[in-house]
Amino acid sequence: xxxxxxxxxxxxxxLHPTTPASGLALAPTFDPAWPAWFHETQREAWEEFQxxxxxxxxxxxxxxxxxxxxxxxxxxxxxxxxxxxxAIAQSKLFDAVSTRFVFGNNQLLHREFPALPDGVxxxxxxxxxxENESLFREFFMSQPxxxxxxxxxxxxxxxVQGGVMIHVPANxxxxxxxxxxxxxxxxxxxxxxxTLILCGENSxxxxxxxxxxxxxxxxxxxxxxDLHLARGAQLTYVAVQDWSDSSLAFHINSTVVGRxxxxxxxxxxxxxxxxxxENLSRLVGEGSRSVMLSINPMDGEREIxxxxxxxxxxxxxxxxxxxxxxxxxxxRTIFAGLIKVGKGAHETDAYQKVRNLLLxxxxxxxxxxxxxxxxxxxxxSHGATSxxxxxxxxxxxxxxxxxxxLGRRLIVAGFFNSLLARITNEPVRARLATLVxxxxxxxxxxxxxx
Amino acid sequence: xxxxxxxxxNIDRSIGDFSYDMDYAFDAGVGLSERTIDYxxxxxxxPDWIRAFRKEAYRKFLAMPMPTHWASRDLENIIFENxxxxxxxxxxxxxxxxxxxxxxxxxxxxxxIPEQERKFLAGVEAQFDSEAAYSxxxxxxxxxxxxxxxxxxxxxxxxxxxxxxxxxxxxxxxNKFSALNSAVFxxxxxxxxxxxxxxxxxxxxxxxxxxxxxxxxxxxxxxADEGAEVMYMEGCTAPKxxxxxxxxxxxxxVAMKGAKIQYVTVQNWSENVFNLVTKRGLAHExxxxxxxxxxxxxxxxxxYPGVVMKGRKARGEVISIALANDGxxxxxxxxxxxxxxxxxxxxxxKSISVGTGRSTYRGxxxxxxxxxxxxxxxxxDALLINSHSRTDTYPAISVRGKQNACQHEASVSQISAExxxxxxxxxxxxxxxxxxxxxxxVNDLVREFPMEYSVELKRLIDLEMEGSVG
Numbered sequence: 075x076x077x078x079x080x081x082x083x084x085x086x087x088x089l090h091p092t093t094p095a096s097g098l099a100l101a102p103t104f105d106p107a108w109p110a111w112f113h114e115t116q117r118e119a120w121e122e123f124q125x126x127x128x129x130x131x132x133x134x135x136x137x138x139x140x141x142x143x144x145x146x147x148x149x150x151x152x153x154x155x156x157x158x159x160x161a162i163a164q165s166k167l168f169d170a171v172s173t174r175f176v177f178g179n180n181q182l183l184h185r186e187f188p189a190l191p192d193g194v195x196x197x198x199x200x201x202x203x204x205e206n207e208s209l210f211r212e213f214f215m216s217q218p219x220x221x222x223x224x225x226x227x228x229x230x231x232x233x234v235q236g237g238v239m240i241h242v243p244a245n246x247x248x249x250x251x252x253x254x255x256x257x258x259x260x261x262x263x264x265x266x267x268x269t270l271i272l273c274g275e276n277s278x279x280x281x282x283x284x285x286x287x288x289x290x291x292x293x294x295x296x297x298x299x300d301l302h303l304a305r306g307a308q309l310t311y312v313a314v315q316d317w318s319d320s321s322l323a324f325h326i327n328s329t330v331v332g333r334x335x336x337x338x339x340x341x342x343x344x345x346x347x348x349x350x351x352e353n354l355s356r357l358v359g360e361g362s363r364s365v366m367l368s369i370n371p372m373d374g375e376r377e378i379x380x381x382x383x384x385x386x387x388x389x390x391x392x393x394x395x396x397x398x399x400x401x402x403x404x405x406r407t408i409f410a411g412l413i414k415v416g417k418g419a420h421e422t423d424a425y426q427k428v429r430n431l432l433l434x435x436x437x438x439x440x441x442x443x444x445x446x447x448x449x450x451x452x453x454x455s456h457g458a459t460s461x462x463x464x465x466x467x468x469x470x471x472x473x474x475x476x477x478x479x480l481g482r483r484l485i486v487a488g489f490f491n492s493l494l495a496r497i498t499n500e501p502v503r504a505r506l507a508t509l510v511x512x513x514x515x516x517x518x519x520x521x522x523x524x
Numbered sequence: 525x526x527x528x529x530x531x532x533x534n535i536d537r538s539i540g541d542f543s544y545d546m547d548y549a550f551d552a553g554v555g556l557s558e559r560t561i562d563y564x565x566x567x568x569x570x571p572d573w574i575r576a577f578r579k580e581a582y583r584k585f586l587a588m589p590m591p592t593h594w595a596s597r598d599l600e601n602i603i604f605e606n607x608x609x610x611x612x613x614x615x616x617x618x619x620x621x622x623x624x625x626x627x628x629x630x631x632x633x634x635x636x637i638p639e640q641e642r643k644f645l646a647g648v649e650a651q652f653d654s655e656a657a658y659s660x661x662x663x664x665x666x667x668x669x670x671x672x673x674x675x676x677x678x679x680x681x682x683x684x685x686x687x688x689x690x691x692x693x694x695x696x697x698x699n700k701f702s703a704l705n706s707a708v709f710x711x712x713x714x715x716x717x718x719x720x721x722x723x724x725x726x727x728x729x730x731x732x733x734x735x736x737x738x739x740x741x742x743x744x745x746x747x748a749d750e751g752a753e754v755m756y757m758e759g760c761t762a763p764k765x766x767x768x769x770x771x772x773x774x775x776x777x778v779a780m781k782g783a784k785i786q787y788v789t790v791q792n793w794s795e796n797v798f799n800l801v802t803k804r805g806l807a808h809e810x811x812x813x814x815x816x817x818x819x820x821x822x823x824x825x826x827x828y829p830g831v832v833m834k835g836r837k838a839r840g841e842v843i844s845i846a847l848a849n850d851g852x853x854x855x856x857x858x859x860x861x862x863x864x865x866x867x868x869x870x871x872x873x874k875s876i877s878v879g880t881g882r883s884t885y886r887g888x889x890x891x892x893x894x895x896x897x898x899x900x901x902x903x904x905d906a907l908l909i910n911s912h913s914r915t916d917t918y919p920a921i922s923v924r925g926k927q928n929a930c931q932h933e934a935s936v937s938q939i940s941a942e943x944x945x946x947x948x949x950x951x952x953x954x955x956x957x958x959x960x961x962x963x964x965x966v967n968d969l970v971r972e973f974p975m976e977y978s979v980e981l982k983r984l985i986d987l988e989m990e991g992s993v994g
Contacts, residue, residue: 435894435927436893459929
């Protein structure tokens with residue numbers, strides 16, 4: 075039998091032996107790094123978490139969902155991060171960055187600013203809450219969680235420690251990416267990464283979040299990112315998620331796009347056993363634009379449950395969503411997307427497409443692409459396709475001496491690379507293409523690989 | 525282009541908007557209880573197993589919540605205690621129009637039923653409130669062994685076929701309204717087509733609500749035996765009363781190996797009817813079931829015709845046209861369950877929302893594990909006419925395993941200002957131009973309707989295009 079098509083070419087090596095579980099259940103710690111007023115917020119959020127019932131499949135937002143998979147009872151607070159030297163050394167997706175932050179088990183391990191323009195703020199949230207209190211209060215988790223995970227968003231708010239706030243002032247362009255690493259280590263350890271990005275008028279920035287496990291242990295990640303774009307801003311946000319293959323992860327996003335601004339967000343999901351991703355783009359300014367992308371190579375018994383909302387509020391707004399799943403083994407995907415065109419959001423252009431490439435007999439792809447249109451003069455379309463690899467393409471490659479296994483990997487890599495064409499920042503696109511190809515085990519000619 | 529201009533879509537409901545004061549011989553009164561069910565059983569002389577079936581269904585109906593967690597909250601406006609569940613002049617349908625009571629005969633004559641029967645139908649059943657008033661099948665078709673009777677007659681005279689399939693395609697507890705129907709059902713058709721018999725002309729049923737506050741709960745069961753073919757058509761009308769009326773039917777189709785069933789509906793209920801219907805077909809090996817569904821009437825329609833493809837190479841199809849005008853919500857769609865290898869299904873849905881109308885497409889496509897070479901194609905297109913019109917699309921597609929293919933596409937569009945301008949240049953009013961564009965939007969689907977029925981459709985949707993060609 076051929077090796078699992080989408081499994082990484084080599085097993086990840088443990089950086090450090092796993093730490094024993096601390097034995098404490100999750101509860102707010104009221105870290106003194108936060109200002110006192112934020113402790114009150116955390117206390118309220120913890121109460122909200124406790125009184126919010128766990129979801130059931132009867133909730134439309136959890137239709138088809140694996141409810142058992144989202145139980146959080148077994149998880150414990152993360153202990154001290156022991157592999158910081160190795161983790162910092164390995165925290166490098168891009169060679170040239172403007173800023174790099176490394177967090178391990180919610181604690182800041184490292185920060186450097188090789189090329190950050192003056193006036194741009196990148197600092198840990200705990201510092202931002204003290205030093206930039208008004209910005210923090212205005213934007214931190216300011217958007218309601220509408221796609222089903224409000225219980226887990228409350229948990230995040232109650233327990234958040236690690237993460238950064240980025241503020242790019244008006245008319246400033248940050249040429250090189252800002253890179254933020256979040257590592258987790260230890261059995262059943264929990265992390266709550268948060269990224270808050272505020273883009274001033276006509277500013278331009280690329281931010282990359284990388285989520286990684288330092289060992290093979292089962293971990294719990296409950297992350298939130300809030301992206302806010304003022305008039306004319308351009309933001310490219312990339313999340314490369316590579317938690318261990320036994321982990322449970324929530325990644326809850328909200329993006330608010332102002333007038334004539336453009337947000338491009340890409341979620342690349344390489345790891346985790348079960349991931350629930352929620353992405354909400356709210357087009358509040360006239361002429362705003364949101365591009366929502368996701369790449370999901372699925373293998374083993376991994377599951378990904380993605381819910382999206384393209385919320386068109388103002389006239390002449392555009393949204394374009396493309397999610398691509400390749401499903402091998404017994405993997406399972408859920409995509410539930412909604413395009414909502416509100417009253418008065420005339421001349422909207424909205425597109426939504428999910429493509430499932432089915433590679434095995436036991437995989438399962440669920441697609442629920444939805445539309446709700448209450449405005450006039452709109453152009454909306456959505457599509458969902460599910461199908462297998464075209465045998466003619468494989469035959470073509472075999473006729474040129476490429477084995478069926480390699481041929482399949484090339485086709486899957488090509489399937490994902492076609493999506494990356496929508497990333498306009500060329501060095502970022504090229505680097506992501508390499509990462510995806512490496513995950514498929516086909517980027518042999520890349521000099522950056524060993 | 526004025527966004528408030530509406531196309532000249534004149535749905536001819538005047539033809540059905542009349543009612544007669546009837547002295548009903550049988551009336552179960554207002555409201556629903558075990559006593560209502562006993563009354564219906566006693567009047568209809570139901571066998572004991574049907575009485576038990578009804579009571580079990582009633583318990584399920586009471587236990588099930590309204591599905592408002594996903595469906596329209598308008599359902600909460602149905603007051604089950606205010607509805608009359610059984611009204612009839614008698615339980616035996618007449619075989620000749622001459623024997624039909626005068627007022628009922630006038631009703632159907634005004635709707636043109638006897639005339640249509642003479643013209644092109646192989647058989648007709650006309651249901652007036654709870655029971656069929658008239659049921660007839662052409663002698664030649666009857667001689668082939670085709671059974672076309674009311675459901676009560678089917679139950680009594682052909683229990684060996686009836687009982688085998690009754691309630692098997694749509695279980696009582698499928699949803700709250702199928703449970704309600706199972707508790708109080710009356711009327712509807714029972715059709716059996718013997719092996720190899722191809723019924724050349726359509727069989728037709730006509731459903732009429734005459735009384736205010738009346739709930740119609742017909743139950744139709746159609747069985748096409750091996751290699752048989754049949755087309756069934758139904759039409760629905762009701763006068764416009766002050767209070768809301770409920771129509772909740774259950775329709776079950778069974779196509780045995782190689783059989784073909786086409787089921788055509790033109791629904792033109794008046795604008796105060798809640799039309800909550802469960803329709804599903806079971807297709808055995810190489811069988812084909814096709815639902816052709818046109819919804820232009822009612823206040824709220826919730827109807828998702830389905831096909832369970834149980835045998836190899838079975839095929840399911842749903843063709844759906846919905847028109848939602850001011851105050852209407854057409855919540856329609858399709859369900860395709862693939863349960864065997866090489867099964868194929870196709871869904872084509874077109875909806876038009878006018879004024880404050882809302883049209884919704886809900887779809888379910890299910891391709892379970894370990895099947896090979898199954899295919900589904902879904903296309904749904906929505907046309908929005910005015911700025912207060914609304915359209916929604918909520919499909920759910922589950923595919924397990926490679927070697928199966930599914931594609932879903934949906935689009936929402938407007939009539940372009942350029943199109944309207946072009947036609948206005950040629951002397952059409954804005955309304956006429958819009959009508960022409962609407963007509964073009966649904967034209968390819970209208971052609972899917974059987975020839976005879978497209979006449980009916982044209983009569984119902986009068987697009988007022990006289991003088992517009994040239």
